[in-house]
Amino acid sequence: MKRPKTINEVRKLPIRDPGTAARIKAVAERYPFLSNDYYLSLVDWDDPDDPIRRIVVPHPEEFFGAGDMDPSREKDYTVAPGLQHKYRQTALLLVTSACAGLCRYCFRKRLFLKEGGKRPRYTLSSLPRAARYLREHEEITSVLVTGGDPLTLSTKTLDRIISTLDGIPHIRTIRIGTKVPAYNPFRILRDPELPEMIRRYSRKDRRLYVVTHFLHPRELTPPALEALDLLSSAGALLANQTPLIRGVNDHPDVLEELFRALAAAGDPPYYVFQCRPTRGNAIYAVPIEEGIRIFYTAQGRCTGLASRVRYVMSHAKGKLEILGKHQGRVLFRYHRAANPAHQGRIISYPSNPDAYWLEDFIHPRGADSSGGRRHGLGAG
Ligand code: SF4
Structure with missing residues (x-):
């Protein structure tokens, strides 16, 4: 194969449905799109849920949900x-x-x-x-x-x-x-x-x-x-x-x-x-x-x-290994701690199946006015 050709315009993607194409274009205006013809050749364009497509092609739902620009501080x-x-x-x-x-x-x-x-x-x-x-x-x-x-x-x-x-x-x-x-x-x-x-x-x-x-x-x-x-x-x-x-x-x-x-x-x-x-x-x-x-x-x-x-x-406090669940609690270990005093320490929180990030365990949904979605991603 020749040197892959950069593709950074969503209009060049083989997306047949004009509504989907327009929504993807709107997302790319906020969160840019960049790929190349080699990587895009790995996509099965007949499958809207193709995993390779999901890695690199904008999705209309990127507009939804909470988030921060520097979550690991x-x-x-x-x-x-x-x-x-x-x-x-x-x-x-x-x-x-x-x-x-x-x-x-x-x-x-x-x-x-x-x-x-x-x-x-x-x-x-x-x-x-x-x-x-x-x-x-x-x-x-x-x-x-x-x-x-x-x-x-x-x-x-x-x-x-x-x-x-x-x-x-x-x-x-x-x-x-x-x-x-x-x-x-x-x-x-x-x-x-x-x-x-x-x-x-x-x-x-x-x-x-x-x-x-x-x-x-x-x-x-x-x-x-x-x-x-x-x-x-x-x-x-x-x-x-x-x-x-x-x-x-x-x-x-x-x-x-x-x-x-x-x-x-x-x-x-x-x-x-x-x-x-x-x-x-x-x-x-x-x-x-x-x-x-x-x-x-x-x-x-x-x-x-x-x-x-x-x-x-990779949390602001350190790299936490997610060890698993035991007796209704989720266990983490400081694999690397920003504060050396925490190095190796094991911490645990009550189970919260809706938790996406550590803060969702610390402030579970409903425990604060943000509905527990202040730090993590929330459900949608
Ligand atoms: S995850 Fe890494 S490779 Fe992917 S866009 Fe971000 S910095 Fe680039």
Whole structure:
């Protein structure tokens, strides 16, 4: 296949019903649409509920439901433009606001939405300034390079970022978070400089990680598998993160197949994320207790690395592992705590089948004037 062609106008989609097309267009004016002809060729256009379609094509119901533009309070942990330091040992670098496709359920929509006619900058503005902070904070041993999608940058630009991080001795792990292997594997397959760069920085004593973002087994196409093979042959270690998304992977059979296929391809599942209550995401979220049933059924059917995956919520207070339900209570564990005193602590709340986020357990529906929908996504 030639280089995939960008498609960012909904009128170019093969949607036959004019009413649906008009509603989708209205949504895209608020929450933009971006994809390419390769990824859209994976959609079954005869099925309005096709899971690949749901990942990238606007849905009229994105207008409904509550939500916030920064539900994990990333701004509270931002120490310089594009640099977040929430957990003692880990820093996040938001190196670009560009993506190879726009996921409908994205939790960082603020990166590519306009506010009051302008697009505020949330990404890295000065690499030397970020590097100075990282050098001064010797407790930081791990950096996640994210965005947006770092693989939308040229390899030359990415090399400059990785070589800067590589030059800081106390940084032991560098991870690149990307959905490019799913959205546009040809970006990887057609760039001989990329594997060379990976080879340079992924060494015996300090491997470069590529954290992928596949959420449905149908995204693991032959070119996507080839791209993964190329990355790992160059020395990158792979792991996959996936959000749990209504209509995409909210069934144990789909999740099980995804976990197995990823582990078989050498890109084992790492985290499954609870969908964050970002504005426009209500239609894509699954209540936590339903998520527990789906996730643990799928995980329980897998073995080896496919079963090592954890179900987590990236909350302002920390990364909470969703452990399950016991005696009418839902249990969480601070896998990473923003406040080190909470590290490892287990917390529990009475069951609330309508809860989508931690606050929905703390203020259940009816307990406050907002009907419990102040923080989470509510039902609709
Ligand atoms: S690739 Fe990541 S940052 Fe980009 S739209 Fe998808 S979820 Fe958002």
